[in-house]
Amino acid sequence: MISLGCPRNLVDSEVILGSLKKRGFLIKDSFEDGVDIGIINTCAFLRSAREESVDTISQAIQLKGEGRIKYLVVCGCLGQLYKEKLLKGLSKVDLVLGTNDFFKIADLIKGLAPNKRQAVVSDKLDYLYSENSPRFSLTPAHYAYVKIIEGCSNFCSYCIISRLRGKSRSRTIESILKEIGGLAKDSVLKEINLIGQDTTFFGMDRSKRSELAKLLREISKLKNNVRWVRILYTHPAHYTSDLIRTIREEERVCKYLDLPTQHSSDKILKAMNRGTTRKELTALIEKLRKDIPGIVLRTSIIVGFPGESDKDFKELLDFIRVTRFERLGAFLYSKEEGTKAARFKNQIPEREKQARFDEVMKLQQRISSDINSAFLGKEIEVLIDEEVAGESDRFLGRTQGDAPEVDGTVFVTGSNLKPGEFYQVKIKDTLEYDLVGEAI
Numbered sequence: 001m002i003s004l005g006c007p008r009n010l011v012d013s014e015v016i017l018g019s020l021k022k023r024g025f026l027i028k029d030s031f032e033d034g035v036d037i038g039i040i041n042t043c044a045f046l047r048s049a050r051e052e053s054v055d056t057i058s059q060a061i062q063l064k065g066e067g068r069i070k071y072l073v074v075c076g077c078l079g080q081l082y083k084e085k086l087l088k089g090l091s092k093v094d095l096v097l098g099t100n101d102f103f104k105i106a107d108l109i110k111g112l113a114p115n116k117r118q119a120v121v122s123d124k125l126d127y128l129y130s131e132n133s134p135r136f137s138l139t140p141a142h143y144a145y146v147k148i149i150e151g152c153s154n155f156c157s158y159c160i161i162s163r164l165r166g167k168s169r170s171r172t173i174e175s176i177l178k179e180i181g182g183l184a185k186d187s188v189l190k191e192i193n194l195i196g197q198d199t200t201f202f203g204m205d206r207s208k209r210s211e212l213a214k215l216l217r218e219i220s221k222l223k224n225n226v227r228w229v230r231i232l233y234t235h236p237a238h239y240t241s242d243l244i245r246t247i248r249e250e251e252r253v254c255k256y257l258d259l260p261t262q263h264s265s266d267k268i269l270k271a272m273n274r275g276t277t278r279k280e281l282t283a284l285i286e287k288l289r290k291d292i293p294g295i296v297l298r299t300s301i302i303v304g305f306p307g308e309s310d311k312d313f314k315e316l317l318d319f320i321r322v323t324r325f326e327r328l329g330a331f332l333y334s335k336e337e338g339t340k341a342a343r344f345k346n347q348i349p350e351r352e353k354q355a356r357f358d359e360v361m362k363l364q365q366r367i368s369s370d371i372n373s374a375f376l377g378k379e380i381e382v383l384i385d386e387e388v389a390g391e392s393d394r395f396l397g398r399t400q401g402d403a404p405e406v407d408g409t410v411f412v413t414g415s416n417l418k419p420g421e422f423y424q425v426k427i428k429d430t431l432e433y434d435l436v437g438e439a440i
């Protein structure tokens, strides 16, 4: 299997492989030396992601042509978006599955036969995996992703997620606690990353009030070796005082928040349908920093949104300069077919979008470098993720302020450090986004 896209898709991939393993299939970690079934779990969020998915499928089709893949299965968001059209466009694909159909894969694979090609893609997007869904872990044993909510009902004007994943639907707190109990039973699990399209919307589809704080308190009561409970993919419009207090008070909850702001100009935030304003964003960030000492804030920003004037962009730069996010990812606005924003006037030329992206990242590089420099000589706690290949005394790790795969790395020297263990590290050098230190 090749799993593309975000951690939410990765959890689906783990459920796909878990259900196949449970039915006796042998899971191989590459196509290279031949497989009966090749699976590509695709992403379709942006045009660039769709292109990457089609490229990956094309490479697998080539391997199929060389006899190294017998049947080719495409699932995930590209399958949901294009359905049967994918079969027509990619003649060597045998089975296409939608984002609400992948749990049927074991039975459908048993029915595969030459020239019996099909697309199983439901329009009714209501599937939710549970603690009973078998998972085949695709992450290092010491951290895992737990999807607490599926779909999204925010309908940001530039986003196609709700078409691919349906409206927001939360799992039950009981189901999530049981799943974590299962994941943590062998005691190597140290970090849980709570994910969804909008984790702060958790419970709001059933009780109009966010239940995320309650979930965090319940997770914190569980008896296991988990030390870090991290919240990813929040939405600034869905924070509550209860949530902020719970993050501060619950020791196991990381003092880290992924808070996509996307922009700061009220005109653009309105056009994006983000349901927030610069004043509200600023007030929320001030409250988070005042109420949760040492909080690390990660944000995502979109540049080049239709109608973004020089004045709007200057305001965005000013917001980034003043707010000084510890972590920031920027994206060029991508005109997505079928979205409201795609029909907006004043689309920004690609060259101008790229220039604005470069300016934002240049500014953030300075801010991040400056923030990192304050760690020089400090001793901090680091979770080791892996040993650097071929170098027995060099390791890659993360602080509590670094989510897996997206944020900074701590380059650690030390002897006999074990991946999945925490160590005190003295910082010897600081880089723009990373730190360098010695285990003590």
Ligand code: SF4
Pocket: 152, 153, 154, 155, 156, 159, 160, 161, 162, 197, 198, 235
């Ligand atoms: S919050 Fe907005 S951008 Fe994020 S998945 Fe939902 S609709 Fe898309």
